Amino acid sequence: MKVHKKCLPCIVGQAVKFVDAVPQSDESAVLKKVFEYISRTDLENTMTPELVGEIFAIVTGESGNSDPYKTTRDFYNDLLAEQSEDLERQIERSSDPFAEAVKYAIIGNVIDFSPGYALSAEAVNAYFSRFGGESLAIDHTALLKKDLIKAKNIVYIGDNCGEIVLDKLLLKRIKALNPDAQIYFVTKGAPTLNDSVKEDAIALGIQEYATVIDHGDNCPGTVLHRTSKAFRRIFENADLVISKGQANYESLNEADGNIYFLLMAKCAAIAQDVGTAEMKMVCKKK
Numbered sequence: 001m002k003v004h005k006k007c008l009p010c011i012v013g014q015a016v017k018f019v020d021a022v023p024q025s026d027e028s029a030v031l032k033k034v035f036e037y038i039s040r041t042d043l044e045n046t047m048t049p050e051l052v053g054e055i056f057a058i059v060t061g062e063s064g065n066s067d068p069y070k071t072t073r074d075f076y077n078d079l080l081a082e083q084s085e086d087l088e089r090q091i092e093r094s095s096d097p098f099a100e101a102v103k104y105a106i107i108g109n110v111i112d113f114s115p116g117y118a119l120s121a122e123a124v125n126a127y128f129s130r131f132g133g134e135s136l137a138i139d140h141t142a143l144l145k146k147d148l149i150k151a152k153n154i155v156y157i158g159d160n161c162g163e164i165v166l167d168k169l170l171l172k173r174i175k176a177l178n179p180d181a182q183i184y185f186v187t188k189g190a191p192t193l194n195d196s197v198k199e200d201a202i203a204l205g206i207q208e209y210a211t212v213i214d215h216g217d218n219c220p221g222t223v224l225h226r227t228s229k230a231f232r233r234i235f236e237n238a239d240l241v242i243s244k245g246q247a248n249y250e251s252l253n254e255a256d257g258n259i260y261f262l263l264m265a266k267c268a269a270i271a272q273d274v275g276t277a278e279m280k281m282v283c284k285k286k
Helices: 005-021 027-040 048-063 070-093 097-108 121-132 141-150 163-177 198-203 229-236 246-252 268-274
Strands: 153-157 182-187 211-214 240-244 259-264 281-285
Touching (some): 027 048, 097 163, 141 240, 141 259, 153 163, 240 246, 259 268
Parallel strands (some): 153 240, 182 211
16 A cells, blocks of 8 residues: 555654654754655655654664663553453453454554553553444454464464554464464564564463564564565465554555455544544454
8 A cells, every 4th residue: 555645744743753752862853864765755656654664763763762662562561461351251251252352353453552642541441442332344254264264374463562462362262263273473573663573472472372473674564575585485375364453454455365454444544445434443354
């Protein structure tokens, strides 16, 4: 998915928030480098996640702090981990626990901690209360379940901190559905924004249900031409790919493969492309 013109104000806003969040010796000089980079970029041949990842690298490189959101990741991973047992009980009480686990994994995607913005614990709980009673706007969950049962190699591409706890609950259901499948859980190859990295997944115990790997790149999403050869071999051999979040949708919606996109449509550009309204839950087979 190419950079949409509606994405540009958000990209510029994120650049400013990065600079605000990561102390700089000369903010004006850093912003000048960022805007020079944007001005040189061919937007017709660039995805928004790639652009944002490069901007993040410029800002963190100038600051000397390669992982400015580690504290944020740790806090929200711990927050959701503390609620994990209660959330799992809610899932188990459902008439269709697998479908409910899918829905909760999607609800987790709304917990998107933009740079410089901290979502309170109360707001997190409010999101779960609000969306827990709603249905998916696009719901291919039944197809997903059928494909999971048949798959030999499954790739599950994660997204944000906090959300990763809900991914673990869904992975547990997937493993129960198909215990013989080889399941890979994929993180970013290096810190980027508040996205999960390999150490986060291992700390939360995701290796109980999947082999934890990273894709070798530091951009949000999964920009295939930037990922490692090892990851691309696994991706290309997958019978089924689960892709979490908007950045993964933006970077994989034109990729080959049996891909299911699980996300909350949080902006107008993505909602329009997916085919739903804003702030709606989506489980969509490519």
